[in-house]
Amino acid sequence: MLDGAKLVAFVATTDVERSDDFYGGVLGLHHIETTPFANVYDVSGTTLRVNPVQQRIPAPYTVLGWKVADIAATVATLTAGGIVMKRVDGMNQDEAGIWTAPGGARIAWFEDPDGNVLSLGQNAPEPASIGG
Numbered sequence: 301m302l303d304g305a306k307l308v309a310f311v312a313t314t315d316v317e318r319s320d321d322f323y324g325g326v327l328g329l330h331h332i333e334t335t336p337f338a339n340v341y342d343v344s345g346t347t348l349r350v351n352p353v354q355q356r357i358p359a360p361y362t363v364l365g366w367k368v369a370d371i372a373a374t375v376a377t378l379t380a381g382g383i384v385m386k387r388v389d390g391m392n393q394d395e396a397g398i399w400t401a402p403g404g405a406r407i408a409w410f411e412d413p414d415g416n417v418l419s420l421g422q423n424a425p426e427p428a429s430i431g432g
Contacts, residue, residue, distance in 0.1 A: 307346055311363055312353045313339075313414050319350045322413050326381055356414050365419035371398055371406045374420055383410050386417065 313319035320339050324331045329341040329348065338349040348364070368374045375385060375396050385397025386409040393399045398408045404424030409417055 309343075309346060309348045309364060311348065311350050311412070311414075311416050312356045313350050313412075314353060314356050315413070316350070316352045318413050323348070323350055326378075326383065356416075358415055359417065362409065362417045362419045364416070365421055367421050367423065369422070371408060371420050371422035372396060375408050378410065378420075385410050 316334070316339055320331065320334070323329050323339065323341055329343055332340040332342050332347075334340070338351045341348040341350070343366075375398060379385065379396070385393075387393060387397065388399070388409060391399045393408075396408070397410075398406050400406050401424070406422040406424075408420045410419075411417055
């Protein structure tokens with residue numbers, strides 16, 4: 301029923317201006333508009349609405365994530381811009397904060413200024429073909 305509909309993502313903030321500095325400035329997302337109800341961004345064709353709330357209730361899980369082609373380079377760029385990669389208990393992360401899943405996918409986590417957990421993911425490398 302909704303498989304052809306465009307997805308709209310939402311994340312909560314207690315400070316709209318601070319969140320715009322982060323999402324528009326630090327992450328470089330394309331800001332579409334600011335309304336009394338949200339800062340709105342276009343993220344590769346998906347609408348992200350950062351909505352003001354009186355009190356953000358922390359989610360103990362990832363709320364937004366991006367697939368990237370080169371996670372090490374993306375993490376390096378973000379950390380050079382002041383982002384601190386999140387360390388997750390029980391995950392054997394490398395020195396940059398990147399975890400490699402058993403299947404080979406690589407994932408790193410960080411937080412926005414409101415403490416929302418965000419992630420970067422890189423697909424596992426394609427297996428080499430045998431014989432050609």
